[in-house]
Amino acid sequence: MRQDDINRVIDCSLADPHSILGMHRTEEGITVRTFCPAAEQAELIAESFSEPMKRIDKRGFFILNTAEKHFFPYRLRFTGKDGNIWQTRDPYSFPPQLGDLDLHLFSAGKHLELHRKMGGRLWEHDGTEGTLFTVWAPNAKAVSVTGTFNGWDRRRHPMRTLGASGVWELFIPGVSEGDIYRFVIRTADGTLLEKSDPYAAMCENRPRNASIVSDPFSFKWSDEEWMEKRREINHFTEPLSIYELHGPSWAMPQGSFPTWKNLEEWLIPYVKREGFTHIELLPVMEHPLDDSWGYQVTGFLSPTGRLGTPQDFCSFINTCHRSGIGVILDWPPAHFPCDGWALAQFDGTCLYEHQDPRKGYHPDWNTLIFNYGRNEVRNFLFASAFQWLDTYHADGIRVDAVASMLYLDYSRKEGEWIPNRHGGRENIEAISFLKELNHYVGTEYPGVMMIAEESTDWSGVTAPPESGGLGFHFKWNMGWMNDTLEYFRSDPVYRKHMTDKITFSAMYAWSENYILPLSHDEVVHGKGSLLAKMPGDRERNLRLLLCFQWFFPGKQLLFMGGERAQEREWNHRESLPEGSTAMKEFISSLNRFTGENLQFYSTDTNPEGFRWVDFSDNEASVISFLRLAENEPPMLCVFNMTPVERKNYRIGVPQEGNWKIVFSSDPGPEWSKHSCDIPVHSFAQSVSLNLNGLGCVVLTTC
Structure with a gap:
């Protein structure tokens, strides 16, 4: 084991820590290596044996050489400087969790389930539960994950890069819901950046900004009826x-x-x-x-x-x-803030944003594009x-x-x-x-x-x-x-x-x-x-x-x-x-009235559902229009836009018959009247109304 390799692990400057840590085949048998700076002692526990590991670097690097010829499952038991003992599966004993198809789809921008796989996600592999950490940082020299589960020691859990995808990954057994974490990124020039997880399912409350392992995916929903109905709905013809x-x-x-x-x-x-x-x-x-x-x-x-x-x-x-x-939900994909712990200059380069500020900077909001x-x-x-x-x-x-x-x-x-x-x-x-x-x-x-x-x-x-x-x-x-x-x-x-x-x-x-x-x-x-x-x-x-x-x-x-x-x-x-309680009741009445009458919602996106009656009486500032729907009576909407009451105001109607007020902005007695054959507003029939100042009425046939 070369000291240079040990130093690179401890310095967290490796792109592939799995090439050194974990289980490896040698000429003599199987070797297991681990790094845990908080441990005084380490022990390997297999199904048929357990052996202490040799500390070959006082900073916490341990090794065990065995005569075994084949890889075997094992756990690691550590004893801390304070005598505390803990066990874990070795994070460096697991194969990559994201497959080639995942990486291909991500690189092509076509992965439709990425929200379930990237970031810190609760994970299970061959019966071992933990959290899979993944992050995209293609220009980083090295990446590690740090958090409550490793004493915020950035050296403890270096991640591996998954080839040309620029994705870094590490499955850490035992990390569970509620654990807090960040990614530590070593940039091309050696600078260390602490970053929150772009794909985090949960974050700390401001002013803190670390990410939190969370599992909204396991929520037990009971809205099946709504979701099934939603699949068939036509929002254009519904309220x-x-x-x-x-x-x-x-x-x-x-x-x-x-x-x-x-x-x-x-x-x-x-x-x-x-x-x-x-x-x-x-x-x-x-x-x-x-x-x-x-x-x-x-x-x-x-x-x-x-x-x-x-x-x-x-x-x-x-x-x-x-x-x-x-x-x-309102969703703002037009820009993001410049905070150094978030997306900006994520791996030391303009990763999520354009490099040229003429395309990558938003002058109105002091944000990035x-x-x-x-x-x-x-x-x-x-x-x-x-x-x-x-x-x-x-x-x-x-x-x-x-x-x-x-x-x-x-x-x-x-x-x-x-x-x-x-x-x-x-x-x-x-x-x-x-x-x-x-x-x-x-x-x-x-x-x-x-x-x-x-x-x-x-x-x-x-x-x-x-x-x-x-x-x-x-x-x-x-x-x-x-x-x-x-x-x-x-x-x-x-x-x-x-x-x-x-x-x-x-x-x-x-x-x-x-x-x-x-x-x-x-x-x-x-x-x-x-x-x-x-x-x-x-x-x-x-x-x-x-x-x-x-x-x-x-x-x-x-x-x-x-x-x-x-x-x-x-x-x-x-x-x-x-x-105002009265205004709340008024809005309720508006929603109820329009929701019960197809004329006001079923043809919103169809010009055949609307017809002007009159907007030429500028002096009186009275306007009127019809809302229409197939096989439904017309709805005549009349607006008096001034506080002056208009008595015996004549409005043209599209058909003969009894017309009644079915909605009014001013509650009052029921009103209905038969149309007369006085032509107005290009209609052969009309009705005479008393219009309250700053009032609206809706009429229909009865």
């Missing part, structure tokens, strides 16, 4: 009313974060009463900075520990499903998405900041970006990544929704990849949101000059499959709450805005607080206030 929320601040008992168990008990019944079909959680992925709301992620496969364990999160989603509520053209990086992001869809049964992913991914010149001045190979501004690699991701989700997880927050006029966001689109199911309609809020913020006296702000979006309402968002971004940073934006009679204006959102073509999304007429804008450091 979809989304309650967007920030879990840590939805309720803060005694000023602290709630637990997932708290939210099971408080949030789920609340959402059920309000009538929302889905919740959308701002990013639950682990992140170091509370002020980022979860959008600057360091643990892309780990639920934040602020609210509990991964198993707790499984339980929360399981209860949502058993209560008939879907769960959508993924290298979408690198197969292993794409596969990492696929693994992140599949972790939430497979392991946690999420029903949808809303991809954040898609526009920043699509354009190379996003938020950059001339000279600050690099054109693509065709000389254009499109990020070809990111586009390819999004198409491939959406293809895999569609084939592997039928019934899951992919939703894009995309703020430009990029064409085909919700068109299938095979027809040239990006392949999302829905896109946030940011144009509708901006125009509509500008209109409702304005004093009603000026609205007669602004009708185009709420009618223009009908020109493109079916160019994509849209969700109409009133999201968290509109109630922060001094913008005020929805209620605070409203002029004059604020609650009536807010009810009118919400009616317009619910009745206009598209699915609905409302951020927490809007449903209770919250006075102040959202503050992630404070619990959501109780707010």
Whole structure:
């Protein structure tokens, strides 16, 4: 045994420690070598014999030469300097656990079960239980794993590289759930970096940042009925009313974060009463900075520990499903923070990010941009998405900041970006990544929704990849949101000059499959709450805005607080206030009414489900439209956008008969009237209405 080899083991500078440690064949027989710096003595225990091992280096290197001719199973018994004794299977007696196919698929960016294999994962090999540690660090000279199981001694468990894949691996028997660990990476220039696990299933709470061995994969689900139904659902023709929320601040008992168990008990019944079909959680992925709301992620496969364990999160989603509520997760693959212990310069090189800051640095957020053209990086992001869809049964992913991914010149001045190979501004690699991701989700997880927050006029966001689109199911309609809020913020006296702000979006309402968002971004940073934006009679204006959102073509999304007429804008450091009971009841009535009438959801993505009645009366600021569905009576929606009551206001109707009010923003006595043959608004029939100021009514035939 050469001293140089011993030194390389102890210095943790080997790419293949298994070539020295473990069991080896020699001319004299079988030799076993081990390194344990905490041990004074070591003993090898086989089935038929046990023998003390010789310490040939005082730093803890032991060897045993036997006359055995064949490899045999064995354990190691160590005695520490304090007299403590422990036994273990030798980590260096096991063959590689990842197969050639795993490595090939990973290198090709095509491994669809990578989330179950990479990182620290509970593992079993030939009856021996432990944890398999794997990490991608192709430019490292050496990698080791350190943690609570080895006294945080980086020398104790050096890993081996698996050829050209750049993957390092070590199976350590006895490492179990709850053990904390990091990877120690020796870079090409000899620098030592301590890194958290990119694929960690659980992480320490901030400000700590190590990874934790966890096993969300063994959770016992009981949502089979929901999952089976989801496979067959057509979200385009079903009700979809989304309650967007920030879990840590939805309720803060005694000023602290709630637990997932708290939210099971408080949030789920609340959402059920309000009538929302889905919740959308701002990013639950682990992140170091509370002020980022979860959008600057360091643990892309780990639920934040602020609210509990991964198993707790499984339980929360399981209860949502058993209560008939879907769960959508915000997911930010557009960038990641620069923290030195996380993905940045992971193996001493720009591994996950582009090396050129013109492609790899995001100036708006002081973050780094993924290298979408690198197969292993794409596969990492696929693994992140599949972790939430497979392991946690999420029903949808809303991809954040898609526009920043699509354009190379996003938020950059001339000279600050690099054109693509065709000389254009499109990020070809990111586009390819999004198409491939959406293809895999569609084939592997039928019934899951992919939703894009995309703020430009990029064409085909919700068109299938095979027809040239990006392949999302829905896109946030940011144009509708901006125009509509500008209109409702304005004093009603000026609205007669602004009708185009709420009618223009009908020109493109079916160019994509849209969700109409009133999201968290509109109630922060001094913008005020929805209620605070409203002029004059604020609650009536807010009810009118919400009616317009619910009745206009598209699915609905409302951020927490809007449903209770919250006075102040959202503050992630404070619990959501109780707010208005009347507004909560109003939202419940909106969800119930639209959910019970196909006209408001079954044709959201079909222009045949909508027809203008009139938007030409600018002076009165009254607009009206029909919502339609096959074999269903038309629904006539009428909005009075000023506080002036309009008496005997005549509205055209598409057919003769009795028309009755079936929904009103102002509860009142039942009203019905037979149409008359006075032609108005290109219809032969019409009805005369008394319209309350800042009110909305919906009529249908009876």
